[in-house]
Each structure stands twice: as structure tokens, then as C-alpha cells.
Amino acid sequence: MSKFITFSSILKKVVIAITGLSLFLFLIVHLAGNITIFTGNPPGQDFNAYAHFLESFGILFTVAELGLLAFFLIHISSALYTNYENYKSRNNRYAVSNFAGGNSKKTYASTSMVITGVVVMAFLIWHVLQFRLGSYYETIYPGVNGGEPVRDLYRLITEEFSNIWVVIGYTISLLLLSLHLGHGFWSSFQSLGIYGKNFTRITYSISYLLGTIISVGFLIIPIYIFFIN
Amino acid sequence: MADKLNLQLQVWRQDSSEATGEFHYYSMKDVPVDISFLEMLDILNEDLTKDGIMPISFDSDCREGICGTCGFVINGIAHGPEKKTTVCQLHMRHFKDGDTLVIEPFRATPFKIVRDLVVDRSSFDRIIQAGGFISANTGNAPDANSILISKDQVEDAFDSAACIGCGACVASCPNASGALFTSAKISHLSKLPQGKVEASERVTNMVKTMDSEGFGSCSNHAECEAVCPKGISISNIALMRKSLLKSII
Numbered sequence: 001m002s003k004f005i006t007f008s009s010i011l012k013k014v015v016i017a018i019t020g021l022s023l024f025l026f027l028i029v030h031l032a033g034n035i036t037i038f039t040g041n042p043p044g045q046d047f048n049a050y051a052h053f054l055e056s057f058g059i060l061f062t063v064a065e066l067g068l069l070a071f072f073l074i075h076i077s078s079a080l081y082t083n084y085e086n087y088k089s090r091n092n093r094y095a096v097s098n099f100a101g102g103n104s105k106k107t108y109a110s111t112s113m114v115i116t117g118v119v120v121m122a123f124l125i126w127h128v129l130q131f132r133l134g135s136y137y138e139t140i141y142p143g144v145n146g147g148e149p150v151r152d153l154y155r156l157i158t159e160e161f162s163n164i165w166v167v168i169g170y171t172i173s174l175l176l177l178s179l180h181l182g183h184g185f186w187s188s189f190q191s192l193g194i195y196g197k198n199f200t201r202i203t204y205s206i207s208y209l210l211g212t213i214i215s216v217g218f219l220i221i222p223i224y225i226f227f228i229n
Numbered sequence: 230m231a232d233k234l235n236l237q238l239q240v241w242r243q244d245s246s247e248a249t250g251e252f253h254y255y256s257m258k259d260v261p262v263d264i265s266f267l268e269m270l271d272i273l274n275e276d277l278t279k280d281g282i283m284p285i286s287f288d289s290d291c292r293e294g295i296c297g298t299c300g301f302v303i304n305g306i307a308h309g310p311e312k313k314t315t316v317c318q319l320h321m322r323h324f325k326d327g328d329t330l331v332i333e334p335f336r337a338t339p340f341k342i343v344r345d346l347v348v349d350r351s352s353f354d355r356i357i358q359a360g361g362f363i364s365a366n367t368g369n370a371p372d373a374n375s376i377l378i379s380k381d382q383v384e385d386a387f388d389s390a391a392c393i394g395c396g397a398c399v400a401s402c403p404n405a406s407g408a409l410f411t412s413a414k415i416s417h418l419s420k421l422p423q424g425k426v427e428a429s430e431r432v433t434n435m436v437k438t439m440d441s442e443g444f445g446s447c448s449n450h451a452e453c454e455a456v457c458p459k460g461i462s463i464s465n466i467a468l469m470r471k472s473l474l475k476s477i478i
């Protein structure tokens with residue numbers, strides 16, 4: 001039985017679905033936190049205060065970060081392995097492939113999950129190196145951290161997003177993310193065995209919309225910063 | 230609409246499972262629109278035979294769309310462009326004069342090509358042998374109303390039981406997954422009281438066999454539902470997953 005649990009195609013998809021949905025929730029929280037970029041006087045105070053608030057959790061914050069990393073690694077490794085197995089399941093390829101239409105939910109987004117996933121993974125590595133592990137500037141706000149210096153992430157953001165190539169890179173990556181989320185959201189419920197005539201119809205019909213809203217939400221930031229500079 | 234069609238056919242020819250296959254090109258003139266796709270191939274085969282060429286091998290039996298024997302891929306769609314239709318019930322009136330039709334066998338590692346368009350679907354039989362039955366000896370047919378089942382439940386189980394096992398779901402799946410077939414066979418039993426007793430073992434054993442036969446995993450493209458001649462819903466796949474999770478927990 002234990003061997004079966006490890007190798008069952010269905011359980012691998014369950015793992016991908018649970019980690020995927022969790023990462024989806026993380027994106028929503030991340031996006032909500034990013035709204036502080038647009039508020040605060042002087043600009044950036046709210047955002048830096050929010051970043052400092054998260055870091056002030058100390059060890060708990062590190063645990064959360066490592067947990068997030070683990071979710072990403074599990075999601076990516078299970079998906080890549082499943083994709084490799086799926087590739088082996090068809091040893092001779094079709095000369096012509098097509099879309100049947102009708103009730104089919106096969107789209108360019110659904111068939112390119114591994115490609116959009118790998119691009120998003122590369123983007124994530126870049127994104128973390130750029131900001132989480134990027135230049136460490138400090139600033140002082142009266143009333144934040146008792147007047148002691150806090151990390152000035154806002155300055156790093158304005159510097160990075162003043163480069164047109166960075167903005168273009170973010171735009172491409174985030175648009176591909178919207179496709180990934182578009183198939184991933186509704187599909188996660190189906191992978192978990194949660195099906196209902198209306199439930200599935202509704203989750204499918206809002207899935208691509210949610211993916212687009214999240215991506216565009218993130219995308220506004222580099223574009224906004226680029227144009228105010 | 231023209232009564233006769235001129236078609237260009239591009240057909241996959243392969244002598245045996247070990248041989249390397251390739252496309253052969255045939256021109257068909259004056260194909261009547263009222264004949265079925267298989268009858269069109271019959272005409273082609275007669276011409277090929279007269280010319281001393283080996284006719285194209287393809288599977289067929291009832292030619293009424295109920296046995297699940299026929300099936301191949303036309304222009305990238307299993308069983309061709311018509312919804313809820315097997316190739317034997319697909320008529321030439323659905324094509325246009327001058328069309329080029331690319332005809333390929335159902336391609337999947339667990340479906341070995343036997344010859345031309347004929348594939349070996351015995352992997353499906355082994356999935357059934359792993360649990361697609363009720364093992365209790367129930368004796369003679371019971372009285373009609375001795376086990377009360379609601380009309381909705383019966384219809385639901387029958388919708389799953391409508392699967393004819395043709396393999397179009399596997400053929401159309403980008404991952405060559407056998408999930409729709411396996412789940413339909415699991416569901417039609419587990420939706421009825423007689424099948425509930427062994428539901429847990431059934432789902433475990435059938436999924437285990439499905440995986441070991443080399444089918445891919447389902448990525449929810451639902452292309453299978455769209456090409457299925459019986460319109461089997463992907464709700465069966467969700468039910469299979471739920472049952473498997475339930476059997477583990």
C-alpha cells in the first residue's frame with residue numbers, strides 16, 4: 001500500500017493540487033500586501049513598515065519562508081516528474097493535433113502548464129534574488145520601529161523598475177503566470193475529486209478571470225513605478 | 230451540397246508493431262456523401278485490392294456505434310469531428326469536397342499498434358480484470374423492487390455504464406491517460422448498492438493496474454469528454470479520485 005501511495009498517478013496530482021492551491025492563496029496575500037506600495041506619505045513608508053512588520057516575527061517569519069519554499073519545491077518536482085511520465089505514455093506522436101471543442105477544456109494554457117510553470121519558476125528565482133536577497137538599503141521613519149533604521153525596500157523597487165527591461169521581463173512572466181493560474185485554479189479542485197455540476201462550471205468560468213486579475217494586479221506595480229519615475 | 234466528394238487521404242500504414250510506420254497518400258474520387266467513414270475506407274480497400282496493394286487494416290464490428298470496436302483519429306480528433314459519434318456512424322456528408330483527411334491510429338504507449346489503424350487495447354481488459362466486476366454470487370435475478378434505487382441514481386449509474394471502451398479518451402488525451410475509461414468503469418458499479426461493498430478495493434486495484442499499464446496521469450484537459458462517443462463526463466474522474474482518497478483515509 002505504501003508503495004502505491006508513493007507512485008499513484010492520482011495522488012501525485014493531489015499533491016500538485018494542494019500545493020498549487022496553497023501557492024494561489026499565497027499570491028493573493030502577497031498581492032494584498034503590495035497595495036501598501038501605493039499608500040503612505042512619504043511614498044514607501046507604508047510598504048517598508050509592512051515589510052518590517054513581517055520580518056519582526058523573527059524565527060516564525062523564517063519558518064514561513066522555508067515552508068513556502070518547500071511548497072514550491074514539492075509543487076515543481078511532482079509536476080516535472082508527472083510530466084516526464086506523461087511524455088513516456090505516448091511513444092509515437094501524432095502528426096496532427098487539434099482541439100475537439102464542445103465540452104473540452106483543453107486550451108493552449110492547459111497544454112503548456114509545464115512551459116509556463118518553468119518560466120514562472122525562473123522568474124521566481126530572479127525575483128527573490130532581486131528583492132529578498134537584493135541590495136540592502138536602510139531608512140528611518142519616525143514612528144516605525146521606534147525611530148530605528150528599517151530596510152528601504154521601496155528604494156530598491158523604484159531602482160529596479162526604472163529599467164525598461166526589468167519591466168518587460170515582469171510583464172512577460174506575469175502574463176504567462178495568468179495562463180498557469182487560469183488552468184490551475186479550477187483544475188486543482190477536479191484533481192482533489194471535488195466536482196459538482198454548478199461548482200465545476202463556476203470555478204472553470206472564473207478560473208482564467210482570477211488568473212488575469214492576479215497577474216494584472218501584480219503587473220500594475222512595475223508599470224506604475226516605471227511611469228512615476 | 231455536392232452528392233459526391235473528392236478527397237485526399239493521408240493514412241498511417243504500419244506492417245506490424247515492430248515495423249516503422251509512415252503515411253501513404255490516396256486520392257478518392259466521387260465518394261457518395263451518404264456512406265459512413267468506414268464504408269469510404271471499404272471502397273478504398275476494394276480499389277487497393279484490385280491494384281494488388283495490401284488493404285488498410287482497421288477495426289470494426291457492429292457499425293452501429295454501440296460496440297466500441299472501431300476508432301481512429303481524423304485530423305487530430307479521435308472518432309472525427311462529429312460529437313458523440315464513433316467513426317462507423319460518422320457520415321461523409323460532414324466533410325467538404327476537396328478536404329485532406331489525415332488518418333492516424335489511436336496513439337498511446339499502452340495501445341500497441343498491431344497493423345495500420347488497428348491497436349491492441351487489451352490494457353483496458355486488464356484494468357477490468359483488476360476489479361471491474363462484482364464478485365459476490367448473487368444467484369438468479371432478484372425481484373425488480375427488492376433493492377430500492379431512485380430513478381436519478383439509476384440514470385447516473387447508467388450514464389457511467391454507457392462507456393463502450395473504445396479508447397478515444399486515451400487517444401485524445403495529451404497525456405494518454407486512461408482516467409476517463411477507468412473512472413467510468415469504477416463509477417457505474419460504485420453508484421449502485423450492489424457495487425458499494427467492494428468499492429474501496431475496486432478503486433485501489435483498478436487505479437494500480439491503470440498506472441502499471443503505462444497510461445499517463447489526468448491533467449484535466451477534458452478533451453476525453455469532448456471526443457467520447459457516449460459523452461462520459463469527467464465527473465467520473467473526480468469521483469474516482471474521491472473514492473481513492475476515501476479508501477486511503
